[in-house]
Amino acid sequence: MRIDLHTHSVMSDGTDTPSELVRAAASAGLDVVAITDHDTTAGWEEAVGALPSGLTLIRGAELSCVSTAGNGRPISVHLLAYLFDPQAPALVEEQRRLRVERRERLQRMAVRMAADGLPIDPDEVMASLPADGAAGRPHLARALVEAGLVSTVSEAFDKYLGSGGSYYLRRADTPVKRAIAMIADAGGVAVLAHPWAYSRGPTVADDVIVELAEAGLSGVEVDHPDHDPGTRERLRKLAAELDLLTTGSSDYHGANKPTPIGAETTDPEVYERLVARANGRTPVRG
Numbered sequence: 167m168r169i170d171l172h173t174h175s176v177m178s179d180g181t182d183t184p185s186e187l188v189r190a191a192a193s194a195g196l197d198v199v200a201i202t203d204h205d206t207t208a209g210w211e212e213a214v215g216a217l218p219s220g221l222t223l224i225r226g227a228e229l230s231c232v233s234t235a236g237n238g239r240p241i242s243v244h245l246l247a248y249l250f251d252p253q254a255p256a257l258v259e260e261q262r263r264l265r266v267e268r269r270e271r272l273q274r275m276a277v278r279m280a281a282d283g284l285p286i287d288p289d290e291v292m293a294s295l296p297a298d299g300a301a302g303r304p305h306l307a308r309a310l311v312e313a314g315l316v317s318t319v320s321e322a323f324d325k326y327l328g329s330g331g332s333y334y335l336r337r338a339d340t341p342v343k344r345a346i347a348m349i350a351d352a353g354g355v356a357v358l359a360h361p362w363a364y365s366r367g368p369t370v371a372d373d374v375i376v377e378l379a380e381a382g383l384s385g386v387e388v389d390h391p392d393h394d395p396g397t398r399e400r401l402r403k404l405a406a407e408l409d410l411l412t413t414g415s416s417d418y419h420g421a422n423k424p425t426p427i428g429a430e431t432t433d434p435e436v437y438e439r440l441v442a443r444a445n446g447r448t449p450v451r452g
């Protein structure tokens with residue numbers, strides 16, 4: 167069994183439509199794929215409709231959260247939510263709020279970049295976003311690539327869009343413990359995405375993960391492209407101490423990132439335990 171539990175479609179900042187995403191998963195030889203767009207479930211229906219036979223779809227999302235534990239400085243954290251009820255009122259409302267906030271923030275970033283003479287047309291960028299989807303910095307990065315200013319999305323992040331860069335703007339993301347409670351209320355399972363992806367900015371300390379485990383976190387994403395071997399080893403050890411599930415996934419973003427779908431995978435036994443904990447939605451088999 168080959169299982170990839172973290173992928174993005176055009177409903178957030180990936181470049182595959184949900185149909186293309188599930189077909190890419192099947193072509194890569196996966197048995198299970200999770201669709202986890204940022205702050206939206208807008209891709210679920212199309213993905214289910216296009217599911218190739220033999221492939222199982224896990225319906226999920228990646229929630230944009232913030233942790234203020236430790237010294238109180240806000241640190242961005244991503245929470246993978248699986249198999250939750252997409253109509254649970256608190257979660258629906260919070261995701262809607264975040265999508266509005268994401269659009270406004272992206273527009274402000276685009277306007278600032280254009281004002282400085284960067285080849286960005288804010289109206290064009292905003293018009294290109296999917297209606298019910300989540301806008302993100304990769305949309306601006308792609309516009310810079312298409313304008314020829316940089317050659318890759320990564321280069322755009324390094325030069326302009328990273329959290330230390332001059333055009334970066336924060337968002338008011340969901341306090342992570344509140345998000346864990348909302349996912350639980352919706353019958354879903356919460357897994358902390360790439361907790362120690364240092365290259366993207368500051369990451370949470372061990373004691374924050376301890377607190378989140380106490381607050382109902384089910385697992386941590388250990389095998390992720392942004393984790394080096396030493397990081398994986400330390401995280402796996404901490405997870406074992408806290409009795410957290412450990413997942414692996416590609417965080418596939420289509421052409422927006424170099425990692426192919428299925429590049430990292432989750433142990434089938436861990437997958438079974440994760441599915442057994444959910445009661446909001448069930449896996450769908452094509």
Ligand code: AMP
Pocket residue numbers: 179204301302303304319320321323324328366419422423
């Ligand atoms: P946002 O949600 O707008 O804050 O943008 C975050 C998204 O940008 C995440 O989905 C990441 O996958 C992507 N991202 C963050 N850092 C980088 C980077 N250095 N290179 C490419 N993509 C990145």
Ligand code: ZN
Pocket residue numbers: 174178179180204302419
């Ligand atoms: Zn993303």
Ligand code: FE
Pocket residue numbers: 228244359360
């Ligand atoms: Fe993420």
Ligand code: FE
Pocket residue numbers: 172174228417
């Ligand atoms: Fe992601």
